Amino acid sequence: MGREKSRRLSGSRDFRQRLVLAMLTSTPIIIKDVRAGEGGLRPHEMSLLHLLDKVSDQHVIDVNDTGTKVGYKPGVVLGGKDLEHDCGVHRGIGYFIEPLILLGLFARSPLSIRLKGITNDTKDPSVDTFRMVTLHMLKHFGVPLDGLELKIENRGAPPRGGGEVLLRVPNINSTLKAVNGIDEGMVKRIRGVTFSTNVSPQIENRILYAARGLFNKFIPDVHIFTDHRAGLSGGLYVSSLK
Incomplete structure (x- = not known):
C-alpha cells in the first residue's frame, strides 16, 4: 500500500467511520498509533474488520503484530445473502449494524x-432502536422500506x-436525498417496547x-409493546455459568 496513495x-x-468512509470513497487509509502502549485494537474492532471482509471483495487489510x-x-462492497457473523460480547450488535446499513445501501447486491451477540446493552443503540426508529427515518433520505428489515x-x-x-438491506439506485430538519414538531403519539x-x-x-x-401524564396516545423471551430465545444468562 503506497504512502502517496x-x-x-x-x-x-472514529474507527468505524474512517473505515466506512474509506470504503464508500475507495480511499486507502493507514491508521497508526492505535492505543499505543495499551494493547492496540480491541476485540470488537478486530471483529469489525472480519465483518467488512465478509461483505466486500478485492480489499487488503493489514494489521501489525501489536495491533497499533x-x-x-x-475493494468492492458486494453485499450478499445468507451471511453470518458472530459479533462477540465486547460490544452490542448495534455497533455493527450502523456501518452495515450504510455499506449495504451502496453494495452491488442486497x-x-x-x-x-448482545442485542441490548448500555453502550450501543439497541436493536429495538434500529427496528422502530432508524430504519423508518431512512425513508426521508430516499431509502425504500421494501427489503429493509431487522x-x-x-x-x-x-x-x-x-x-x-437478521438484517436485510436493499440497494438504492440513486444518490441519497438531503434532509433539512428545521421543525421537530409536537409529540402526537408514543410507541415503545419493553x-x-x-x-x-x-x-x-x-x-x-x-x-x-x-x-400518560403528558399524552394519551401511548402504546408499548411487550416482548418476553425465555429459554434459548432469551439468550445466555449468568446463572447458567458453572
Missing part, C-alpha cells in the same frame, strides 16, 4: 446477514449475549405499567 490517520477515534497500526485498501430472533444481554438478529429475558412476565408488566403511568 493512502490517507494517513492517527489514533483510535492498520492499513486498509478498500445484503442479508445474521448477526449474533428481525429480532433471540435476545441477548451482557455479559454472555446469545442474541441473534422486553424481558428468562424472568417472570410479571416483571415486564410492572415495567410497562410504570412507563405508561409517566407518559
Whole structure:
C-alpha cells in the first residue's frame, strides 16, 4: 500500500467511520498509533474488520503484530445473502449494524446477514432502536422500506449475549436525498417496547405499567409493546455459568 496513495490517520477515534468512509470513497487509509502502549485494537474492532471482509471483495487489510497500526485498501462492497457473523460480547450488535446499513445501501447486491451477540446493552443503540426508529427515518433520505428489515430472533444481554438478529438491506439506485430538519414538531403519539429475558412476565408488566403511568401524564396516545423471551430465545444468562 503506497504512502502517496493512502490517507494517513492517527489514533483510535472514529474507527468505524474512517473505515466506512474509506470504503464508500475507495480511499486507502493507514491508521497508526492505535492505543499505543495499551494493547492496540480491541476485540470488537478486530471483529469489525472480519465483518467488512465478509461483505466486500478485492480489499487488503493489514494489521501489525501489536495491533497499533492498520492499513486498509478498500475493494468492492458486494453485499450478499445468507451471511453470518458472530459479533462477540465486547460490544452490542448495534455497533455493527450502523456501518452495515450504510455499506449495504451502496453494495452491488442486497445484503442479508445474521448477526449474533448482545442485542441490548448500555453502550450501543439497541436493536429495538434500529427496528422502530432508524430504519423508518431512512425513508426521508430516499431509502425504500421494501427489503429493509431487522428481525429480532433471540435476545441477548451482557455479559454472555446469545442474541441473534437478521438484517436485510436493499440497494438504492440513486444518490441519497438531503434532509433539512428545521421543525421537530409536537409529540402526537408514543410507541415503545419493553422486553424481558428468562424472568417472570410479571416483571415486564410492572415495567410497562410504570412507563405508561409517566407518559400518560403528558399524552394519551401511548402504546408499548411487550416482548418476553425465555429459554434459548432469551439468550445466555449468568446463572447458567458453572
